[in-house]
Amino acid sequence: ATEHLRLATTTSTENSGLLSVLLPPFEQTNNCQIDVIAVGTGKAIKLGESGDVDVVMVHARSKEDKFIADGYGVDRRDVMYNDFVVLGPVSDPAGVKQTTDIASAMATIAQHHATFVSRGDDSGTHSREKQLWRAAHVTPDGDWYLEAGRGMGEVIIMAGERKGYTLSDRGTYLAFSGKTELKIVSQGDSQLFNPYGVIMVNPLKHPHVKDELAKRFLNFLVSDQAKALITGYRRNGEQLFYVQ
Amino acid sequence: MDYLLESIRAAIELIFAFDQDIQRVVWTSLYTSFCAIALSATLAVPVGVALGLTQFRGRRIVITLLNTLMALPTVVVGLVLFGLFSRQGPLGNLGLLFTPIAMIAGQVVLATPIISNYVLAAVEGCDSRIINTALTLGATPLQANIQLIKEIRFGVMAAIIAGFGRVIGEVGVAMMLGGNIRNSTRTMTTAIALETSKGEFAFGLALGIVLLSVALFVNLFLNLLQQR
Amino acid sequence: MDYLLESIRAAIELIFAFDQDIQRVVWTSLYTSFCAIALSATLAVPVGVALGLTQFRGRRIVITLLNTLMALPTVVVGLVLFGLFSRQGPLGNLGLLFTPIAMIAGQVVLATPIISNYVLAAVEGCDSRIINTALTLGATPLQANIQLIKEIRFGVMAAIIAGFGRVIGEVGVAMMLGGNIRNSTRTMTTAIALETSKGEFAFGLALGIVLLSVALFVNLFLNLLQQR
Amino acid sequence: MEPILCLKNVVLHQGDNFCLSIDNLELFPQRSYALTGANGSGKSTLLRVLALLQLPQQGIIQFNSKAKTITDKRQQITLVEQSPYLFKGTVYDNLAFGLKLRGIHTKEQQQRIQSALEMVELTALTQRKFDNLSGGEIQRIALARALALEPNIILLDEPTASIDGDSVQTFESLLTTLPSRGVTVVYSTHDRSQPQRIGSEVICIDHGQIVNGANARQNNTSENLKENTIWQRLTNVHEN
Amino acid sequence: MEPILCLKNVVLHQGDNFCLSIDNLELFPQRSYALTGANGSGKSTLLRVLALLQLPQQGIIQFNSKAKTITDKRQQITLVEQSPYLFKGTVYDNLAFGLKLRGIHTKEQQQRIQSALEMVELTALTQRKFDNLSGGEIQRIALARALALEPNIILLDEPTASIDGDSVQTFESLLTTLPSRGVTVVYSTHDRSQPQRIGSEVICIDHGQIVNGANARQNNTSENLKENTIWQRLTNVHEN
């Protein structure tokens, strides 16, 4: 029978469509099947902690480090990165487009009390957003700041409906660009860099983890073949992910 | 398993602390559910009674469709109403999306088939002499139907309780049409979903226990109403 | 609004193409729901009948608790069973998490209060002479209860239809305990949720229409069964 | 004299095997009529037609009254069914139902209920729940529920079938007096001597058809008036 | 001779106002007993106790039979209630219910159902649905449903209350013959002359107590045997 490897990953990775390109070559050569469980970052890590998956792929560096420090995960690899962008209405009421760096972009939004929809769900994106507010020396609070507590796509839609701003990863924005009138108003700052890491669940802690196969999978993800697949992946003609 | 115990402790703490966020969330859940059930019952009880009492061609088809609507997934209701309420949609300029009103509308759609099916079953199971007895004692057809509803009040109450359970416990509509906005449209269920997606299982479960306690109180109250 | 029309077209295409992925998803939804309803009915019908017929101290409390369980959010059921089935949990080494069996377990928990409440209402509304008539014609108490169930079969079927609608349309349990794994535990509802989160609203809605069509067929079938 | 209720060419199919077919039936005010006939001959069906509950497929039902709406008409015609249904609630609630619909509340309601229950000798059960009564008690309560409404026409489907011997006598005396108080009475019965005791014209039904008529216009009821205690009570009610 | 059914010091409270209290009641095999008494006196309650359906709070019920379980005992005692319930289904289904429970299938089932319906003269209704029958038809079907089971003891609660005159006569003749065929018959009635016609001992109940007894041991039934067609049919059934 084919072996199954369980991979917990964030919804955005799964939704980008990359995995359906990236995984099949590995599955074929290793005669296995990778069961992708797409959940929030926090929950993905929790699934790793409880040993219900074999491999975790997320983008929240501090949480990943803690996961490894607590002994739940081993062998973290940098797989790829993409970037975040700030989205806003075409009219750009806060004039974010005039800013050059992300810190002043965030500060402008706060100054104008322009509607900003936050993920509010402790996801990788939400952690990054909080980091950006700190960098801009702003404590977001008030009617203009909506904490939605939802997935990325839904938050983009909400921000569109409310004619507000939001922070999104580029992949999800591209997927939703036909469904919203929001445009990119700020991008390219080095602080918007978004690395994805892959971690194997510690087989010492969870003996049933398929470490053999997991290790091969990790090796595959950093192999030249995988790199070619990642950089070659296009959506609406745009490249979504980059490798170091 | 640990987190089950942990969550019970957390739930007790939550209930006793009862901080403002929780209060707000409980209140939003309760009042949207109540409004939804009141509207839905007004709609669904007459539908159930009418379907139970009248014979017409295609009646079984209508009933089967109503049965099928009980399988409506919350996401689908959310999607369709989203299409209505969004800026692009026909009701867009009312600006109802991401407000409690949109949530209530979605919950009405969810509860109505449940309540009417329940009432229909109660009417089909009830004594066939009720209507004639009321009529011969001088009731108008409307009064006779009201008397029928009184006679099957146990079934009607069960229908309302089932509908209430459905809407207070559902998450899809509240999430998609309410938007889970903190201090505004966040309900107990969307808060639970949020905590769960964060991996805060214990806190999510604790909120679940709060939800069930609230539902228990509401049901105790409905029960008292019924026995009166 | 456009996407409503678009989705209807997409749904029709989907139904006619009926590709392997869709087949698989429909099949997973159907067989988990059927297993869940079969198990749940076996459990819930006797509970409903027993609660309807026997008088004991605390009966109203038990009924109120059962009513409350109808408000169980799918996420909470998901969380609790997750705690049981997870590797850390007491049933962890069975490795049931993210399998159809875990989903069925969750759906049984969801459907059981609904079915028993429905049956209870049917029993409370039924003719009080049924049991005695069966007994005096020589039935054992068990046979008399079975006859009662036959007499209220309309109510029991309504209960099963309501339970079926609940489980085939629910997403939380299927998502949390099944994991929405392609070619394995992906159901129609988790697929809809996935498409929606991808922004593929029309495709999500199209799947919703497929789901309702499947539910319609099942209900037509149950209806035929009942009329036989 | 004008008939108060009159059926012309009425045809009512019920199932495949039964058809009520009445060419001409004229019921005159303040008389009493007894419907007789075998089981399944159509007595209950005819009574439901007279009560304006079941509509025939063909024919005319004329009710000579000023009432316009069907509900107003039904308020003047009350039927006690063969196996009466009691509403969930107390005996009092059951008797109050029709009175409330006629806008009769408080004191008068109580008095009417009290006298109606006296007529059937069941005042002791006023506060009893609907579901713990004996067969005869149910029938008597249903009779009281109809009598309390003081209808112009009272239709009774086998009213004494499960009533005990003594009570049957009292009830028959009551029935005998009703016509002279302005009430038209139609009842069905299997007791062959009952019509004579009450002084009613006999309408005999067979397979849905009238085989001997109520249209020979002799009035043989009015002589049979008896004065008795129950009658006294009824008088009091009307004078209150 | 041993009594077949015997109540000793039975007390049964029902609600606040009614108490069935029977010091000693002995019913002997192959006789017929008529229960009489006013409405609400406790006839139906006593019949339910005799049918082993309602358990008294105190006292002993002795049933002289080899049957061990309560179901086996109940299979020998069949009660037709005052207002009988018909199961959803056809008349045939209703009669087949008890026969199936006794393992009687196919040919014999059909024959027994046929003869039972002949006894109540309703063979025409064999395939009719339960819900479109007249009051008398329901009662007769319930009687047939009990007769088809050929119980040792048959308990009938006002069996002729809604049956038409002609049929009452046929049915009474049938009842008269049952004791000599080994059946003990207990029925309640409001018809004062019925016990005499059938030749039954009268047990009169008042406020839950027996006021004249069935314990004077004269057997006045066996002489009253009549030979008639219905009886012939019954004989055939037993010999098949």
Ligand SMILES: Nc1ncnc2c1ncn2[C@@H]1O[C@H](COP(=O)(O)OP(=O)(O)OP(=O)(O)O)[C@@H](O)[C@H]1O
């Ligand atoms: N569940 C109950 N709770 C309280 N009282 C009851 C209940 N059932 C019956 N009773 C009362 O018990 C008494 C006896 O009832 P039962 O049915 O035995 O009378 P019966 O002799 O058969 O009368 P009938 O001639 O009217 O059929 C009645 O007064 C009735 O009101």
Ligand SMILES: Nc1ncnc2c1ncn2[C@@H]1O[C@H](COP(=O)(O)OP(=O)(O)OP(=O)(O)O)[C@@H](O)[C@H]1O
């Ligand atoms: N809904 C129905 N469908 C078909 N046949 C029916 C329906 N209701 C009654 N019948 C039949 O119509 C006939 C007349 O019924 P009805 O109740 O009027 O008789 P009845 O004279 O009152 O008899 P009883 O003396 O037994 O009360 C019966 O043969 C009955 O089986």
Ligand SMILES: [Mg+2]
């Ligand atoms: Mg009749």
Ligand SMILES: [Mg+2]
């Ligand atoms: Mg009785």
